[in-house]
Amino acid sequence: MHCFPCFSTPKSKKSPTANETNANETRPHAHDEAEQSEETTLKTFTFRELATATKNFRQECLLGEGGFGRVYKGTLQPTGHVVAVKQLDKHGLHGNKEFQAEVFSLGRLDHPNLVKLVGYCADGDQRLLVYDYVTGGSLQDHLHEPKSDREPMDWTTRMQIAYGAAQGLDYLHDKVNPPVIYRDLKASNVLLDDDLCPKLSDFGLHKLGPGTGDKMVSLTSRVMGTYGYSAPEYTRGGNLTLKSDVYSFGVVLLELITGRRALDTTRPNDEQNLVSWAQPLFGDPKKYPEMADPVLENKFSERGLNQAVAIASMCVQEEATTRPLISDVMVALSFLSMSTEDGVPTTVPTSSFRDKSMSIALSRHDSSRSPELVVEDEKSSTSSDGSGSNSEEDRSSLSSKPVDEKNQAQSLKINYRYSWEEVEVSDEKLSSKSSHKSNDESLSSCYDVDVDHDDSLRNKEKEEEQSRLEHIHSSKTDDDQSVYFDDESGDDDEVSFHRIKSEVGSDTTED
Numbered sequence: 001m002h003c004f005p006c007f008s009t010p011k012s013k014k015s016p017t018a019n020e021t022n023a024n025e026t027r028p029h030a031h032d033e034a035e036q037s038e039e040t041t042l043k044t045f046t047f048r049e050l051a052t053a054t055k056n057f058r059q060e061c062l063l064g065e066g067g068f069g070r071v072y073k074g075t076l077q078p079t080g081h082v083v084a085v086k087q088l089d090k091h092g093l094h095g096n097k098e099f100q101a102e103v104f105s106l107g108r109l110d111h112p113n114l115v116k117l118v119g120y121c122a123d124g125d126q127r128l129l130v131y132d133y134v135t136g137g138s139l140q141d142h143l144h145e146p147k148s149d150r151e152p153m154d155w156t157t158r159m160q161i162a163y164g165a166a167q168g169l170d171y172l173h174d175k176v177n178p179p180v181i182y183r184d185l186k187a188s189n190v191l192l193d194d195d196l197c198p199k200l201s202d203f204g205l206h207k208l209g210p211g212t213g214d215k216m217v218s219l220t221s222r223v224m225g226t227y228g229y230s231a232p233e234y235t236r237g238g239n240l241t242l243k244s245d246v247y248s249f250g251v252v253l254l255e256l257i258t259g260r261r262a263l264d265t266t267r268p269n270d271e272q273n274l275v276s277w278a279q280p281l282f283g284d285p286k287k288y289p290e291m292a293d294p295v296l297e298n299k300f301s302e303r304g305l306n307q308a309v310a311i312a313s314m315c316v317q318e319e320a321t322t323r324p325l326i327s328d329v330m331v332a333l334s335f336l337s338m339s340t341e342d343g344v345p346t347t348v349p350t351s352s353f354r355d356k357s358m359s360i361a362l363s364r365h366d367s368s369r370s371p372e373l374v375v376e377d378e379k380s381s382t383s384s385d386g387s388g389s390n391s392e393e394d395r396s397s398l399s400s401k402p403v404d405e406k407n408q409a410q411s412l413k414i415n416y417r418y419s420w421e422e423v424e425v426s427d428e429k430l431s432s433k434s435s436h437k438s439n440d441e442s443l444s445s446c447y448d449v450d451v452d453h454d455d456s457l458r459n460k461e462k463e464e465e466q467s468r469l470e471h472i473h474s475s476k477t478d479d480d481q482s483v484y485f486d487d488e489s490g491d492d493d494e495v496s497f498h499r500i501k502s503e504v505g506s507d508t509t510e511d
């Protein structure tokens with residue numbers, strides 16, 4: 001059932017140089033086609049070869065039809081290689097050269113959690129893409145159209161699928177240069193092999209589809225993503241970033257947790273949109289078990305469920321900048337997807353995360369340890385320029401912008417508005433460089449730097465800080481530049497206060 005090679009941490013790939021890859025460069029490359037061909041293993045097919053493979057595109061070979069055209073199952077001769085042949089719709093087609101440039105870019109993307117493009121055909125006005133055939137159907141089928149002879153997916157399998165999908169997305173966001181925005185991540189685009197190892201399909205196709213190319217057509221549902229999965233900023237204004245993908249990922253994760261569709265018009269009005277239904281529940285961990293897919297029959301650990309919901313709730317935050325990096329989501333899910341003897345996931349080392357918001361949210365759902373909270377002393381809650389804002393905040397998931405209370409990972413009552421400590425968060429570890437002096441030295445200790453206080457003083461500070469936080473929370477105003485989380489757990493004793501600065505890269509838009 002579980003295919004560990006797929007779920008292993010992706011090999012750290014050397015950052016591609018401009019000449020080597022330009023992995024998702026979607027404009028024609030400077031170098032010529034011969035050079036491009038050498039860089040990919042893509043095969044060129046004639047239309048006749050693909051017609052033969054698909055029995056002349058016979059109905060019985062039709063797998064389905066999506067926004068880009070029809071997809072047929074085929075068998076290549078003479079190898080017997082089973083493929084999925086995507087026949088692109090003709091309107092908005094690219095010229096041959098432009099098409100090839102796009103396809104070569106896609107051909108260079110190679111990861112165990114992405115459906116592999118094996119070749120293409122540009123014959124006359126025909127444009128076809130040939131992919132490895134993925135045997136097990138889509139996540140959509142498994143979750144929402146289960147076969148009676150198939151056992152419902154268990155919790156660990158769900159978390160492994162989420163982890164694998166996160167790895168595929170992390171590859172697109174973080175391992176290829178420049179990053180690729182998926183644009184249309186959804187359960188039907190997560191294909192599963194026989195071992196339920198997930199493979200993302202349909203990435204990078206937007207420039208080959210309708211609405212692009214020489215003949216522009218009006219915006220289609222394809223370009224606008226899929227309702228229920230699209231991030232609010234995208235549906236509102238088309239502003240697409242890597243964080244829009246993180247939102248869509250959060251919706252898929254919610255589907256895995258709840259067994260509900262992203263959009264289900266058969267449900268009562270207030271339950272049709274999965275995110276809208278889930279948002280009020282995020283703030284109340286006691287209700288999480290009610291969120292879980294009933295077919296799971298409560299066969300999951302409470303901590304695993306809480307942490308999975310915490311991750312999903314962070315991903316689907318309204319404010320894009322407060323969503324986590326997919327790399328942090330991936331790390332968190334790597335722990336949730338491990339089966340342990342007692343079924344309780346291993347505690348995630350906080351130093352694994354590039355951005356501390358993930359660590360914080362998970363800590364609050366992990367009763368086995370003290371969370372490393374990021375807390376501000378209100379008196380010192382100004383940025384270095386004293387304005388209360390910090391340009392780096394805009395680049396961080398710990399955004400300084402006000403957040404819609406409904407859309408937070410509502411597990412903490414923490415004010416992120418603070419003068420940033422000079423602490424760098426690198427990929428591997430956090431290190432302290434130097435500190436701003438805060439009014440309260442006890443609060444200026446950096447992440448994983450020992451706090452030099454006796455216990456009684458620390459406890460007193462905790463109490464004061466807790467009451468101050470409650471005050472801050474209850475007096476939040478519209479122009480408050482803070483991110484709040486509601487602490488419902490009541491395990492205040494476990495709270496330890498630290499302050500960090502998270503250095504994360506800016507979102508990169510594709511175009």
Ligand SMILES: Nc1ncnc2c1ncn2[C@@H]1O[C@H](COP(=O)(O)OP(=O)(O)OP(=O)(O)O)[C@@H](O)[C@H]1O
Nearest residue numbers: 063064065066067068071084131132133134138188
């Ligand atoms: N590589 C593949 N292996 C097996 N089945 C595939 C493959 N690619 C696509 N399919 C199947 O072909 C059908 C059409 O896929 P396609 O990706 O074109 O559309 P979709 O995902 O249903 O919709 P959309 O275009 O909106 O994403 C789906 O049932 C999909 O599961």
